[in-house]
Amino acid sequence: MTQIYMQTFGCQMNVADSNGLAHQAWSMGCTFVADPSLADIVILNTCAIREKAETRVYGRLGQLKVFKEARPDSKLLVCGCLAEKDREIMRSKAPWVDALLGPRDYRQFKQLLDRWGVATDSPPAGAIFTMPSAEDDPGQDLHQAYAHLRALVNITRGCEKFCTYCIVPYTRGPLESIDPEEIESQIRREVKAGAKEIMLLGQNVNSYLHGSGLDFAGLLRRIKSIEGVDRLTFLTSHPKDFDRCVVDALAELPNAAPRMHLPMQSGSNAVLEKMARLYTIEEYLEKVAYFRERLAGWALTTDIIVGYPTETEADFEKTLDVVSAGTFEQAFIFAYSPRAGTPAATMTPQVPQAEKIRRLQAVNAAQNEATRRFHESFIGDTVRVLTQGPSKKDAARMAGKTGHNVTVIYPRDERTEHRPFVDVAIDQAYNWGLSGIVA
Numbered sequence: 001m002t003q004i005y006m007q008t009f010g011c012q013m014n015v016a017d018s019n020g021l022a023h024q025a026w027s028m029g030c031t032f033v034a035d036p037s038l039a040d041i042v043i044l045n046t047c048a049i050r051e052k053a054e055t056r057v058y059g060r061l062g063q064l065k066v067f068k069e070a071r072p073d074s075k076l077l078v079c080g081c082l083a084e085k086d087r088e089i090m091r092s093k094a095p096w097v098d099a100l101l102g103p104r105d106y107r108q109f110k111q112l113l114d115r116w117g118v119a120t121d122s123p124p125a126g127a128i129f130t131m132p133s134a135e136d137d138p139g140q141d142l143h144q145a146y147a148h149l150r151a152l153v154n155i156t157r158g159c160e161k162f163c164t165y166c167i168v169p170y171t172r173g174p175l176e177s178i179d180p181e182e183i184e185s186q187i188r189r190e191v192k193a194g195a196k197e198i199m200l201l202g203q204n205v206n207s208y209l210h211g212s213g214l215d216f217a218g219l220l221r222r223i224k225s226i227e228g229v230d231r232l233t234f235l236t237s238h239p240k241d242f243d244r245c246v247v248d249a250l251a252e253l254p255n256a257a258p259r260m261h262l263p264m265q266s267g268s269n270a271v272l273e274k275m276a277r278l279y280t281i282e283e284y285l286e287k288v289a290y291f292r293e294r295l296a297g298w299a300l301t302t303d304i305i306v307g308y309p310t311e312t313e314a315d316f317e318k319t320l321d322v323v324s325a326g327t328f329e330q331a332f333i334f335a336y337s338p339r340a341g342t343p344a345a346t347m348t349p350q351v352p353q354a355e356k357i358r359r360l361q362a363v364n365a366a367q368n369e370a371t372r373r374f375h376e377s378f379i380g381d382t383v384r385v386l387t388q389g390p391s392k393k394d395a396a397r398m399a400g401k402t403g404h405n406v407t408v409i410y411p412r413d414e415r416t417e418h419r420p421f422v423d424v425a426i427d428q429a430y431n432w433g434l435s436g437i438v439a
């Protein structure tokens with residue numbers, strides 16, 4: 001029986017892709033190991049979004065060379081965005097890699113396994129697929145027993161927005177909407193394997209448009225009838241395509257997790273234009289206002305880039321104003337870092353690094369205020385959390401997530417350890433989340 005070791009770098013799209021590849025291998029009779037020295041096939045699913053992610057992949061490839069030398073008959077496959085972007089570079093830098101599959105090539109995965117002589121034995125009747133773990137992902141094993149509670153389901157692949165800072169359209173190709181039957185059957189399969197929360201994934205889920213005319217709002221309505229999904233959520237949205245129809249569809253869902261991620265990126269129209277984001281800040285805030293009106297009590301999260309090429313102090317102040325107004329419950333804020341091959345990398349003037357860091361700290365401080373206020377609003381409430389596993393900082397406690405996606409820490413005991421959902425009475429709020437006792 002062929003043994004596979006798989007390691008995933010990067011975003012949730014990659015995690016979902018790894019899950020899909022692992023499921024294909026499992027359905028051919030492969031098993032998974034957490035130690036690459038035991039594997040017949042080693043798969044790295046790579047990320048090219050930031051330079052740091054690339055450096056980690058090349059470092060890992062250096063380590064894996066040793067395993068290849070010890071077992072020359074084993075195979076090393078590199079998948080993901082870096083495999084697409086660095087095809088030629090990787091062939092010369094890491095010639096011990098046996099095959100490269102970019103995100104657009106995954107349909108060739110089974111053929112590749114065939115070529116490598118993987119015997120096709122079906123898994124035993126009644127066996128349930130679970131995502132493999134890798135020993136070098138710290139904390140992964142501890143949480144493996146709970147990983148099946150959340151499932152990632154791709155609904156689109158690729159993106160054709162070409163934001164000027166982003167490499168994704170070059171590595172993942174144009175937008176493709178996955179057949180709704182395929183999405184439904186994957187959700188049913190995940191629910192059967194124990195999933196309680198389903199996250200629909202795409203670079204821009206709002207662009208979903210199947211050949212039958214089904215759009216994202218229609219897809220949400222279609223899958224709401226699937227039984228056993230306790231929480232339905234999605235990632236990520238593009239403000240240009242996010243519209244009232246989606247908000248109205250969400251308002252009809254009985255099981256929608258009350259959270260929405262809508263990347264703003266900047267509060268300045270001049271910067272949004274440089275980013276080619278295709279909306280103005282006024283349009284963005286108008287959509288947020290409708291979202292707040294129809295979906296009261298939901299959490300809004302966002303992504304922000306500060307120090308974008310050409311960003312002036314006045315541009316930056318506009319971003320700071322939107323954040324300081326308490327627009328978001330949580331924000332993921334980054335200082336701009338150039339990606340070779342994207343238009344923004346060669347725009348001038350670039351903002352000096354020290355200034356980027358100053359802006360980053362100022363926006364983070366403003367957001368921390370808003371996030372803390374949001375968390376404090378839960379003190380005295382009882383919230384339902386979906387178990388993540390033992391707390392990484394204190395194994396005597398458990399960690400879980402509310403429907404708003406807030407981390408909650410609570411005592412670990414026989415009862416809490418084995419339940420997918422736990423009700424927790426909140427008595428403390430922090431910037432990072434909440435803590436309490438079992439209700």
Ligand code: SF4
Binds near residue numbers: 161238
């Ligand atoms: S919408 Fe923009 S940022 Fe998002 S994947 Fe597409 S190009 Fe990249």
